[in-house]
Amino acid sequence: MKRKTVARLAAAAAAGALSLAMTACDSGTGGEGGEGGDGAQEASDIRVGLAYDIGGRGDKSFNDSAYRGLQQVQEELGIEDVQDLEPTEGESDTDKENRLNLMAEEGYNVVIGVGFAYAEPMKKVAPEHPDVHFAIVDSEIEGIDNITSLVFAEEQASFLAGAAAALKTEEDHIGFIGGVETPLIQKFEAGYVTGAEHVNPDIEIERAYLTQPPDMNGFQDPARGEATARGQYDAGADVIYHAAGASGNGVLNAAAEEDELFIGVDSDQYENASDEQKPYVLTSAVKGVDTAVLEFVRSVSEGEAQSGVQRFDLASGGVDYTTSNEEQIADVQDQLDELKQQIIDGEIEVPTTP
Template structure:
C-alpha cells in the first residue's frame, strides 16, 4: 500500500488552476532547490491525508524539476526531531504536514531564516519565512453531518477520529452541528482511536475496523472517519456490513467501497501544496496564515456518484442550500481551531 498514490488525486490536480487565483507568473524561472516533505501520521499510501498533499507536491516537482526528499512519520505518528533537523539542513524548502509537527515549525523556521517553511493544520503566525495553511474543515463537515442526518435510518451516527487534536476536533464539531441542524433527534457518538498525544491512531486500520464493527453492531449506521490510514479500516467494515455506511475524508474515497461510502469530505491539500510550493520555488513565497474553505472550493463534498440510490435529490438540494448559507455567513459553524 505504501507505494500507491491515489489516482483521483492526480486527476483532480488538473483542476488546480481553476480553483484558486494563484497569481503565478507564466514565465517563472527556478534554480531548482531541494524540497523536503515530512508526512503526517500513517505516511504515504494512506489514500487520504498524506497522499492528497503528496499529489500536489509531485505535480509541482514535475513542472519545476526540483529535488524532493521525503521523511515519513514513524510508528508514533510523528517525525523525530533529529531526522527533521537533518532534513532541514539538506533542503531549501520544507513542507511539514500535520498538527503534531507544530513544535518543529516553531523551532526550525526561526533558526533557518534563509529557508522557506510550509506548515499545515495549526496557525503559526509572525514568522517571516513560514506559511501556515489552514482549512475550514468544520464547514465541510457540517454539510457531511447534514447529509448523514437526513440519510440515517437507525437514527444513530458516529464520528471516529484518529486522536483528539484541534483540527480533528473541528471536524467532529462541524459534523455534530450539521446533524443537529437537520435532525435533532439523531444521536451522534464521538470516538477517538487513541488518547490525546498518541498519533498512532492515524495508522491503525485494524483497530479502526474493530471499533467500527462494534459501532455498527450497536446500531450506528453511518460513521464519519477522520483518521488517515486508519479510516481504511472503517471503510472495509462498512463494505462488509449490510445497511452500514461511511463518510470518507480529505481525498475522494468514494471508489474505495462503491455504494458504501456516502460521500467524502475533501480537503484540497493537493491544491494548497501545489500552490504554496510553486510560489516558494519561483520566488513568490507568501508567509503568514492562509485559510481555505467552501467559498473557494477548497473544502467540499464529492458528487456522491455511487450513492444516489439512497441520497435523494431534495437532500442534495438541502445540503447545497446549507453550503450557500455558510458562505454568506447566515450559518456560522463553531471553529475549534486554535
C-alpha cells in the first residue's frame, strides 16, 4: 500500500600538488575530558583547521555535521580564526598528509580530520607537530599523545533505525545501502539488520554497497545511490536506510519518487530535505559529530585538552534516532524508546560486524 496520504578560506588556494581549497567558515549556526594541562587559552590564540572527508561540505550528512560543529566553535567559543578544507577528487594518503602538514605549518594549533581516511596520514604528521592538538573523527588512534579519537557507537543508532524500518514496513521487506564496504560502514549494517530482526526475525533485507575499497567514490555518487535504491524498491523493499554520505541524496530522491520510506544517517536528513521529500523521511540515525568537534575545541580552550579515545554512544547522547517527522515516527516512538533504554541498560548488546 502506497503512502500518498503522508506525502519534504574565503578563496581557493593551491598548495603545490595539493590543489586544496581553504574556505573560511562565514556564518554561525561529549565525551570524557583528558589531561592537557597547558592552561586556558584566549579565543584569539586558538586557530582551528578542519579537513573534510570524501564528499565534502554540502553532503547533508557526515561532513555537514562536522561543519555545524565548526560554526558552533565560532558562535559559542568566540573563536574567529577557523578554516575548513575540502578534499580533492581521487586524492591519496599523501595528499591528506600534506593537507594536515599545511594546516599545522600555517599556525593552526587545533587540527581535525573528519573521517577514518585521515588515520594513517595523521599518525605520520602529528608527531612532527607536538604542540598542535589533532583530532580524528571515526578512527581510533592510540599511543600518540597529541591525537584525540572521536568515535561513535554507530551500531546502536543503526539498531534503532532497523527497528523503525521493521515496525513501519508494510511488506516485511526493507533495504540497506552502504557507500563503501569498510569496517566502519559494516557497523551501520550490523546494527540495522540486528534491530530489524529483533522486531521481526523473518523480515527480508536487501543489502548493497556502492563500491569496494580502495574505490571510495561510493560516498559521493548520488546517481549510483539512486539507481541502487530504485533496484531495492523494485525488488519489494519499502524502507531503505543508507550509510553512504553524499550518495544518500540519491537514495532520498528515489524514495520520494517511488513513494516509499527513507532513513537518513549522521545528520537529521528530514531537516535538510526538500518539502517534497520530507514526508518520506521516516527518521535518521544521527551521531553528534558537531558536538564532538565543539567539545574537543572547548577542552583545548580550557587548557584540559581531551586525549586518547573519546566514545559517544546512546547513553551519553552521542548517537540517537530523530523524531522530526512526527507524522511518520509517532506511532512507533514508544517502542523505539523502550529498545533504546534496553541498549543503554545493557539488556540488548548490538554487534559491530554483520
